[in-house]
Amino acid sequence: MALVNCFQCAARISDRAEHCPKCGADQRIICEDCQTALPRNHHGACPECGNPTPGDVDVIEEALKPAVIVTEPDPEVVEEQAELRYQQLVEAENRDLSLR
Numbered sequence: 022m023a024l025v026n027c028f029q030c031a032a033r034i035s036d037r038a039e040h041c042p043k044c045g046a047d048q049r050i051i052c053e054d055c056q057t058a059l060p061r062n063h064h065g066a067c068p069e070c071g072n073p074t075p076g077d078v079d080v081i082e083e084a085l086k087p088a089v090i091v092t093e094p095d096p097e098v099v100e101e102q103a104e105l106r107y108q109q110l111v112e113a114e115n116r117d118l119s120l121r
């Protein structure tokens with residue numbers, strides 16, 4: 022199962038979902054020539070009329086690409102990691118000293 026962005030709200034949804042679970046937008050692609058609704062994960066020509074590009078999904082996805090999401094690191098995790106790194110440094114130093 023692949024995840025795609027909702028056409029409307031850009032939520033990450035299954036490419037098999039016909040409707041966005043978040044905003045309810047219809048996720049099927051509509052063939053420009055015969056107006057047949059095709060599943061979002063449909064690739065290739067329209068089965069109804071043979072239109073080679075029934076929906077320009079790639080272009081839409083490009084336009085909807087969300088800006089880079091910066092997730093704030095959890096300060097507690099950062100502190101833990103710093104602590105761990107420090108301990109490793111101390112241990113490494115102790116090992117070095119004992120080798121001499």
Ligand SMILES: [Zn+2]
Nearest residue numbers: 027030041044
């Ligand atoms: Zn949506």
Ligand SMILES: [Zn+2]
Nearest residue numbers: 052055067070
């Ligand atoms: Zn068609």
